[in-house]
Amino acid sequence: MIRRNVLIVLALVLPVLVVSVVGVGGYLTFTRANDDPISRADAIIVLGGEHDGREAYGISLAEQGVADTVVLSDPYGQADSTMKKYCGKQTDTYTVLCEDPVPSTTRGEAIFTEKLAQERGWDHVIVISWRYHLPRAQYIFGQCFGGDVTMVAVPRTYNFSLVHWEYTYLYQLAGFAKAAVQGDCQNLR
Template sequence: MLTHMIRKWRNRIPIAAAVALIGFLGLTARYFVWPSLPVVPPHIDAIVELAGPGDDDRDRLATELAREHRAEYLVQSTLQSDADSGRCLPAEPGVTVLCFHPDPDTTRGEAEAIGRMARQYGWHSVVIVTTADHAWRARLRVTRCFPGQVYVATSHLPPLYWFRQIPYQWAASGKAVLVQKNC
């Protein structure tokens, strides 16, 4: 009888592992590869580029949105030295360009800074510019600190970054959902 039970479980373990792997891959695809995001409207109050991997493409996308006159403000999260020196995204006619360095230097710090700037400048809607792997968590963090509409525009993430970013995003998202539940 014991031998029969062991065989029965031995046959079920690979099936359970396959189901768990498929579930993990499905959730990874849904939240970090192809996140479901609201469509960015033609006009929002601010375009906010978050820091992180793929900065060049984030810069390109944020600047492109500003050139389309989607917002009155173009904001970039940057290094402290860049924020202090005023080195930021290039000026766009009719668009106010701002730089900030978050404290703490994390997505949570960026969300807190967005909330403060929104109160200061009277924003009711923002579009966050980041990569697809970061989009879900960034939107979650910002909605906790900013009561207005939050949209996300995703830029390209270089292929080699995916291997590092997926495990990182799982860990950081777990922390955001289970541990750091407020702004």
């Protein structure tokens, strides 16, 4: 009888405890992730996601003279109107390149960044993504890119429900685990 009561209590308490730890840890790690200070770089890499102003933000940094190349991750396909607007754009001060990541993940984006860096002699890039994605993106770029990386969040707010935040934290944690299993991209360097 006592064993059964202990199991019932554990069945009720354990899920609440796990959700609480993931929620608090995720908030501190992902939602409150810090931007790096922006400094002159060889290129600005805008990671794929949603068209939430990230492409325009990356280009605005180039217009301010932060870099003369903007690379937009383009896993969206040829019919995407946002990418049509920016891909191939060239001015006197900057050029926009669009790359389809293979695989279509953050790892694929880090791989094409390393490839472009080797071809073009880049040592420092600025990577733009969601604030909550910055820690994982930094980890993956550390595995696959041999230069310096400045991580910068898309300037926006997130109006997610608590359930959506919990899912986001779990997704990011799973992405970290996947990246750890995949390991470094040593064959690219």
